[in-house]
Amino acid sequence: MPIDxxxxxxxxxxxxLLEKDAPADPFPLFDRWFKEAKDSKDPEPNAMVVATVNxxxxxxxxxVLLKEVSDRGFTFYTNxxxxxxxxxxxHPHVAVVFNWLELQRSVRVEGRVEKVDPxxxxxxxxxxxxxxxxxxxxxxxxxVIPDREFLERRREEVEERFRDDEVLxxxxxxxxxxxxxxxxxxxxxxxxxxxxxLVYTRNENEWNRDRLAP
Numbered sequence: 001m002p003i004d005x006x007x008x009x010x011x012x013x014x015x016x017l018l019e020k021d022a023p024a025d026p027f028p029l030f031d032r033w034f035k036e037a038k039d040s041k042d043p044e045p046n047a048m049v050v051a052t053v054n055x056x057x058x059x060x061x062x063x064v065l066l067k068e069v070s071d072r073g074f075t076f077y078t079n080x081x082x083x084x085x086x087x088x089x090x091h092p093h094v095a096v097v098f099n100w101l102e103l104q105r106s107v108r109v110e111g112r113v114e115k116v117d118p119x120x121x122x123x124x125x126x127x128x129x130x131x132x133x134x135x136x137x138x139x140x141x142x143x144v145i146p147d148r149e150f151l152e153r154r155r156e157e158v159e160e161r162f163r164d165d166e167v168l169x170x171x172x173x174x175x176x177x178x179x180x181x182x183x184x185x186x187x188x189x190x191x192x193x194x195x196x197x198l199v200y201t202r203n204e205n206e207w208n209r210d211r212l213a214p
Contacts, residue, residue, distance in 0.1 A: 012189025014104040017196035025207055026184040026200040027071065033105060033186070034069070040102040050076070050179075051095040052087035060087065066098075067124065073180040074109060075116060077124060079141035081173045088113050088177060096179055104189035109181050116176030125170040133168040134158050185212070 022029055037045035046066040053059050062084060068075040074096065078085055088094065096109040115121075125133065138155045145151060162168050181202065188196040195214035200207045 010104075010189075011191050012104040012195070013191050015188055016190065017186060017188035017198055019198070019209070019211070022186070022198050022209065024209065026181075026186070026209075027069070029186060030069065030107060030184065033100070033103075033107065034098075037098075037100045037103060037105075040100065042100055042102050045098075045100060047098075048074070048076070049097040049099070050084060051097075052084050053091050054087055055090065060084070067176070070178075073111065073178045075176050075178045077116075077121065077174070077176045079136070079139070079171075079174050080115075082141035084142075085173075094179055106187045108183075108185040108187070109179060110183040111179050111181040113177050113179055116178055118170075118175065121175035122170045124176065125174065126167045130162075130166060130168070134162065136174050137162075137168065137171055190214070 034045065044065070047063050048066050049061050050064050051059050051061040060083065064076045064078060064084075066074055066076055080086075080089070092113045093111065094113055096111075098107040098109075100106065116124075125136070134155060137158045138151065183199065183201050185197060185199040190196055193214060197212040197214055198209060199212050200209050202208075
């Protein structure tokens, strides 16, 4: 059955993004926008879409959760043997999108990716709830599995194995990636589709800022 979404429209009027309010460095602006997203009704303001490519240049996108922002970049954690893990290892450049509908804002990031050091990955892994640690041991992420029962049986086996442990060892194939940005674009919806778009591009240790047409 066809879906007609041609009449779904919103006239964006929540805010503006002008150069006078945008610092020379993009990270303070991201920090402010992220805090405002946390204070909004967005249930998961740290949700971000990460796009990768495979050996044939075919893209894939999925949602992950941001866990840290530093001067270096944007960190998330995953199974290194997942599809995204393999594609990032082979082609260590990604595109990232944050979409905060309540604020009529989005942020796009493009950059190279590096693994988080093992000690930091272990520290974060062991700070998670035990059920989340068990989940990481249970799931062969992105593999084809026969049915839901296969996953439940594996979970039970992992629970039994670590029954007496509150803190589990980190699986060797699980850890963090940090996206080191080469470009960050801030998009603020405006009326009549004349949106504000400010893009920061890295030039060695400095950032250039430009306005893009909507």
